[in-house]
Amino acid sequence: GHRRKNWKVRKFVLRDDPAYLHYYDPAGGEEPLGAIHLRGCVVTAVEGMPDSKKYDVENILFEIITANDIHYYLQAASPTERTEWIKAIQTVSRTGK
Numbered sequence: 001g002h003r004r005k006n007w008k009v010r011k012f013v014l015r016d017d018p019a020y021l022h023y024y025d026p027a028g029g030e031e032p033l034g035a036i037h038l039r040g041c042v043v044t045a046v047e048g049m050p051d052s053k054k055y056d057v058e059n060i061l062f063e064i065i066t067a068n069d070i071h072y073y074l075q076a077a078s079p080t081e082r083t084e085w086i087k088a089i090q091t092v093s094r095t096g097k
Protein backbone atom coordinates (compact mmCIF):
# COMPACT_ATOMS: atom_id res chain seq x y z
CA GLY A 1 0.00 0.00 0.00
CA HIS A 2 2.96 2.44 0.02
CA ARG A 3 2.47 3.44 -3.62
CA ARG A 4 -1.31 3.38 -3.82
CA LYS A 5 -4.10 5.06 -1.90
CA ASN A 6 -5.80 1.72 -1.20
CA TRP A 7 -4.46 -1.05 1.04
CA LYS A 8 -4.01 -4.63 -0.15
CA VAL A 9 -3.90 -7.76 1.97
CA ARG A 10 -0.61 -9.61 1.55
CA LYS A 11 1.02 -12.64 3.14
CA PHE A 12 4.53 -11.83 4.40
CA VAL A 13 7.45 -14.20 4.97
CA LEU A 14 10.47 -12.92 6.89
CA ARG A 15 13.84 -14.43 5.98
CA ASP A 16 17.27 -13.79 7.46
CA ASP A 17 19.50 -15.40 4.83
CA PRO A 18 19.22 -13.28 2.79
CA ALA A 19 17.56 -10.55 4.89
CA TYR A 20 14.31 -10.03 2.98
CA LEU A 21 10.63 -9.66 3.67
CA HIS A 22 8.89 -11.40 0.76
CA TYR A 23 5.22 -10.77 0.10
CA TYR A 24 2.67 -12.96 -1.63
CA ASP A 25 -0.93 -12.87 -2.77
CA PRO A 26 -2.89 -14.44 0.12
CA ALA A 27 -5.18 -16.22 -2.36
CA GLY A 28 -2.29 -18.44 -3.41
CA GLY A 29 0.71 -18.58 -5.66
CA GLU A 30 4.15 -19.77 -4.75
CA GLU A 31 6.08 -16.95 -6.41
CA PRO A 32 6.45 -13.77 -4.35
CA LEU A 33 4.89 -10.59 -5.72
CA GLY A 34 7.89 -8.68 -4.41
CA ALA A 35 10.46 -8.32 -1.66
CA ILE A 36 11.79 -5.71 0.73
CA HIS A 37 15.55 -5.84 1.36
CA LEU A 38 15.98 -5.47 5.11
CA ARG A 39 19.75 -5.27 5.59
CA GLY A 40 20.44 -1.89 7.20
CA CYS A 41 16.79 -0.82 7.18
CA VAL A 42 15.01 1.24 9.82
CA VAL A 43 11.63 0.07 11.11
CA THR A 44 9.41 2.19 13.34
CA ALA A 45 5.87 2.35 14.65
CA VAL A 46 3.61 4.87 12.92
CA GLU A 47 0.82 6.44 14.94
CA GLY A 48 -1.33 7.60 12.04
CA MET A 49 -1.48 8.41 8.34
CA PRO A 50 -3.05 11.58 6.94
CA ASP A 51 -5.18 9.68 4.38
CA SER A 52 -6.56 7.09 6.80
CA LYS A 53 -9.38 7.04 9.28
CA LYS A 54 -7.88 7.05 12.76
CA TYR A 55 -10.05 4.24 14.13
CA ASP A 56 -8.97 1.94 11.27
CA VAL A 57 -5.22 2.16 11.85
CA GLU A 58 -4.60 3.36 15.41
CA ASN A 59 -1.59 1.58 16.96
CA ILE A 60 -1.21 -0.99 14.16
CA LEU A 61 0.85 0.78 11.46
CA PHE A 62 4.58 0.51 11.01
CA GLU A 63 7.08 1.78 8.46
CA ILE A 64 10.14 0.17 6.91
CA ILE A 65 12.72 2.51 5.37
CA THR A 66 15.27 0.57 3.34
CA ALA A 67 18.95 1.44 3.00
CA ASN A 68 18.00 2.86 -0.45
CA ASP A 69 15.47 5.22 1.23
CA ILE A 70 12.35 3.43 -0.02
CA HIS A 71 9.44 3.76 2.41
CA TYR A 72 6.97 0.92 2.98
CA TYR A 73 3.93 1.31 5.23
CA LEU A 74 2.45 -1.89 6.64
CA GLN A 75 -0.56 -2.55 8.81
CA ALA A 76 -0.57 -5.33 11.40
CA ALA A 77 -3.67 -7.08 12.69
CA SER A 78 -3.20 -5.83 16.28
CA PRO A 79 -0.87 -3.65 18.38
CA THR A 80 0.77 -6.80 19.79
CA GLU A 81 1.41 -8.18 16.31
CA ARG A 82 2.87 -4.82 15.22
CA THR A 83 5.36 -4.96 18.10
CA GLU A 84 6.33 -8.54 17.20
CA TRP A 85 6.89 -7.63 13.53
CA ILE A 86 8.99 -4.58 14.43
CA LYS A 87 11.22 -6.58 16.80
CA ALA A 88 11.67 -9.43 14.28
CA ILE A 89 12.48 -7.07 11.40
CA GLN A 90 14.94 -5.07 13.55
CA THR A 91 16.76 -8.29 14.43
CA VAL A 92 16.98 -9.43 10.80
CA SER A 93 18.12 -5.97 9.63
CA ARG A 94 21.08 -6.17 12.03
CA THR A 95 21.99 -9.86 11.87
CA GLY A 96 20.67 -11.11 8.53
CA LYS A 97 22.91 -11.75 5.57
